[in-house]
Amino acid sequence: MEKAKIILALDSLVDKGTLREACSYVHGIKIGLPLTLDIGVSGVKDLVKGIDVDEVIVDFKLADIGDIMVKIASKLDFADSFISHSFVGRNGALDELKGFLDSKGKKLYLVGAMSHPGWDDSLNSYTVSVIREVNPYGIVTPATRGDVISKFRHEFADKVIISPGLGTQGAKYGEAICHGASFEIIGRSIFSSSPLKALNKIVEKQREEVLRCKGAENRE
Numbered sequence: 090m091e092k093a094k095i096i097l098a099l100d101s102l103v104d105k106g107t108l109r110e111a112c113s114y115v116h117g118i119k120i121g122l123p124l125t126l127d128i129g130v131s132g133v134k135d136l137v138k139g140i141d142v143d144e145v146i147v148d149f150k151l152a153d154i155g156d157i158m159v160k161i162a163s164k165l166d167f168a169d170s171f172i173s174h175s176f177v178g179r180n181g182a183l184d185e186l187k188g189f190l191d192s193k194g195k196k197l198y199l200v201g202a203m204s205h206p207g208w209d210d211s212l213n214s215y216t217v218s219v220i221r222e223v224n225p226y227g228i229v230t231p232a233t234r235g236d237v238i239s240k241f242r243h244e245f246a247d248k249v250i251i252s253p254g255l256g257t258q259g260a261k262y263g264e265a266i267c268h269g270a271s272f273e274i275i276g277r278s279i280f281s282s283s284p285l286k287a288l289n290k291i292v293e294k295q296r297e298e299v300l301r302c303k304g305a306e307n308r309e
């Protein structure tokens with residue numbers, strides 16, 4: 090069966106058997122700083138070892154000078170991809186991180202806009218300009234504001250867009266994909282209780298919503 094367009098947000102510890110089974114339904118996993126602080130880098134390495142996913146993303150939302158971001162990324166060799174803030178800019182920051190990740194065959198995502206209500210979308214013209222300059226593999230945009238995803242998709246037709254903000258933060262499963270995201274990032278709505286049951290329902294709802302909107306697209 091085709092994997093669902095979901096990236097699991099792992100911000101707290103999940104039993105490895107459950108994670109292994111959950112991963113057979115999804116594209117990837119995203120490792121958060123809270124989980125890494127709880128179990129350490131070696132604990133995270135053990136957790137992800139042997140897990141069958143297409144992508145392991147480290148989400149520490151790096152935001153520092155290039156040298157420090159490179160030092161952090163070089164300690165996390167289990168990751169395929171890293172998320173960084175874009176507001177730090179290219180020169181002396183993201184240029185160095187991108188160069189390092191390129192040399193290791195790893196991918197960079199930049200935050201285009203965040204999902205919480207306090208994010209100011211007037212910042213987005215700046216993040217768009219940094220994303221253009223840095224040319225990352227992908228972008229993080231908010232599922233909570235579909236119009237913002239659509240704008241980023243319009244600006245960056247070929248980039249992978251990953252969107253958090255589903256379920257607990259309010260967006261409907263599938264909604265981000267309908268607005269142009271490549272994958273939906275989902276954490277607490279899956280892991281607060283009975284993860285496999287919750288994931289199955291979410292996969293179903295995502296498929297229904299995407300069928301509904303793609304059907305609508307095809308009728309236009």
Ligand SMILES: O=c1ccn([C@@H]2O[C@H](COP(=O)(O)O)[C@@H](O)[C@H]2O)c(=O)[nH]1
Pocket residue numbers: 098099100121148202203204205229231253254255256257258274275276277278
């Ligand atoms: O704007 C952003 C950027 C990143 N996140 C991250 O996504 C997940 C969302 O988890 P839920 O439990 O599904 O709300 C989490 O790891 C955040 O750090 C975000 O929410 N918003």
